[in-house]
Amino acid sequence: xxxHLVKTIGSFINFISFLxxxxxxxxxxxxxxxxxxxxxxDDETNYLKSAAQETITYKDVPIKTYCWSGKKDxxxxxxxxESNAFRWKDLIKILKSEDYNIIALxxxxxGDSGSKIFNAVLYSxxxxxxxxxxxxxxxxxxxxxxxxxxxxxxxxxxxxxxLVLLGAPSNFDEVIDNYVKIxxxxxxxxxxxNDYYLKHFGYFPEFYAIQNFSKNIQAKGLIIHDKKDRIIxxxxxxxxxxxxxxxxxxxxxxxxxxxxxxxxxxxxxxFLNT
Numbered sequence: 001x002x003x004h005l006v007k008t009i010g011s012f013i014n015f016i017s018f019l020x021x022x023x024x025x026x027x028x029x030x031x032x033x034x035x036x037x038x039x040x041x042d043d044e045t046n047y048l049k050s051a052a053q054e055t056i057t058y059k060d061v062p063i064k065t066y067c068w069s070g071k072k073d074x075x076x077x078x079x080x081x082e083s084n085a086f087r088w089k090d091l092i093k094i095l096k097s098e099d100y101n102i103i104a105l106x107x108x109x110x111g112d113s114g115s116k117i118f119n120a121v122l123y124s125x126x127x128x129x130x131x132x133x134x135x136x137x138x139x140x141x142x143x144x145x146x147x148x149x150x151x152x153x154x155x156x157x158x159x160x161x162x163l164v165l166l167g168a169p170s171n172f173d174e175v176i177d178n179y180v181k182i183x184x185x186x187x188x189x190x191x192x193x194n195d196y197y198l199k200h201f202g203y204f205p206e207f208y209a210i211q212n213f214s215k216n217i218q219a220k221g222l223i224i225h226d227k228k229d230r231i232i233x234x235x236x237x238x239x240x241x242x243x244x245x246x247x248x249x250x251x252x253x254x255x256x257x258x259x260x261x262x263x264x265x266x267x268x269x270x271f272l273n274t
Contacts, residue, residue, distance in 0.1 A: 010183035017188040025192035032179050033117045037082035038110035044086035045112075051104070056133055058126045062114040063105055065130060068092060070101040073272075076136035077104040078127060080143025080167075081118070084111030087142070087260075094265050100272075103134045107145070120172055120208065121201055123148040128156045138272065139219075140164040143232060143257065144175070147210075150244075154213040163219040163247075164268055166259045169232045170239035171209035210243045221247030222271040224264055231257035 009031065017024035040048070051066035066085050075095060077088045085104035095102050107123050108115040115122075127149055131139070139160050141149040146168030153160050169175055180190055194204050221244050225237030234251065241249040248271075255261045 006183060010185060013183070013189055014186045017186060017192060021188055021192035022196070024189050025196040028183070028185065028189055028193055029196055030117070031183075032176070033119050035082045035109050035118055038084050038107075040084055040086065040106075040111050044084065047086055047089060048112075056129060058108075058122075058129050060114075061108050061122070061126065063108065063126050063130065064112040065106075065134070066104045067134075068096055068102040070096065070099040072098065072100045073138055074101040074103060074134060074136040075138040075140060075272075076127075076131060076134065076149075077102065078139060078141035078145035078149050079104075079107065079110070080141075080145045082110070083107075083142070083145075086111075090260060091140075091265055091268070094269065098269070098272075103130070103136060105130050120144055120148045120151065124151040124155065127152040128158065131156075131158050131160065137161045138164070140166070140268065141168065142166045142259070143168060147172070150210070150217060151208070151213050153219060154216045157216045160219045162222070162271065163217065164222045164224070164271065165240065166224050166264070167226065167229055167232050167257050168223070168236065168240065170236040171206070173205035173208065174236070176205050210240050214240075214243045217244065218246070222268070223247055223249045224252060224259060224267060225249070226252045226255045226257065226259060228253060229257045 013024050013028050048066055051068050054065050055062045056065060079085060079087050084106050088104055092102055106113040107118060108126060109118040137160060139149050146165035152158065197205050223237050223240055225234050227234045237249055241247060250267050252264065255264060
């Protein structure tokens with residue numbers, strides 16, 4: 001959205017908050033939870049045809065999964081916001097050459113999966129279902145996909161042996177705060193959003209922080225984060241590292257939030273082979 005449209009929508013929702021705070025929050029959360037990108041284009045669809053595909057359903061949400069068979073450990077690849085399974089193409093090539101068994105999924109409202117709405121809690125439950133279906137010993141997650149993976153592993157005490165977090169946020173309320181600032185929401189909208197999350201998810205957004213969902217994670221961890229990441233601050237990696245005791249932090253420079261780089265892939269392979 002361009003800046004003028006963002007300002008207009010933010011002002012409208014601020015106005016609505018004086019009439020109905022709950023409805024204002026519902027609109028704000030819907031905007032926040034609706035991806036504008038991430039659906040598959042023709043090239044991405046054609047590439048993903050190289051995998052064996054299966055759809056599993058979480059409640060009423062169909063989740064598309066992709067499998068490239070191999071004889072070594074099973075690895076689950078979990079993408080982030082406004083992306084899809086295709087984002088792993090380069091890493092998949094490397095992992096296939098090492099003969100790993102590779103699983104990837106499209107998040108709700110992304111790729112070829114169903115739903116129009118995405119949130120990290122929903123994603124974590126879908127990840128839990130996929131892990132129970134395919135039993136990976138290794139999970140690699142990018143951005144919010146990494147955080148949702150950690151949430152799933154912690155909440156369901158899943159027997160994952162290794163977890164790689166790439167450019168992952170350490171908490172969800174900071175992501176929401178950034179959204180609130182961009183939209184220019186007033187205090188009534190902010191309070192209403194917090195109340196909305198408490199009603200529908202059982203917790204305020206600040207509950208979803210690494211110190212609250214790392215206690216049951218037994219998996220050995222690798223955290224990779226770029227110090228010039230403009231989407232998720234490097235401070236988030238330091239925060240994750242502080243509470244995720246069984247983990248190693250690697251700082252990169254110049255690879256941005258995407259972390260699509262041979263150096264990053266080398267770090268991942270070294271971690272997988274130790």
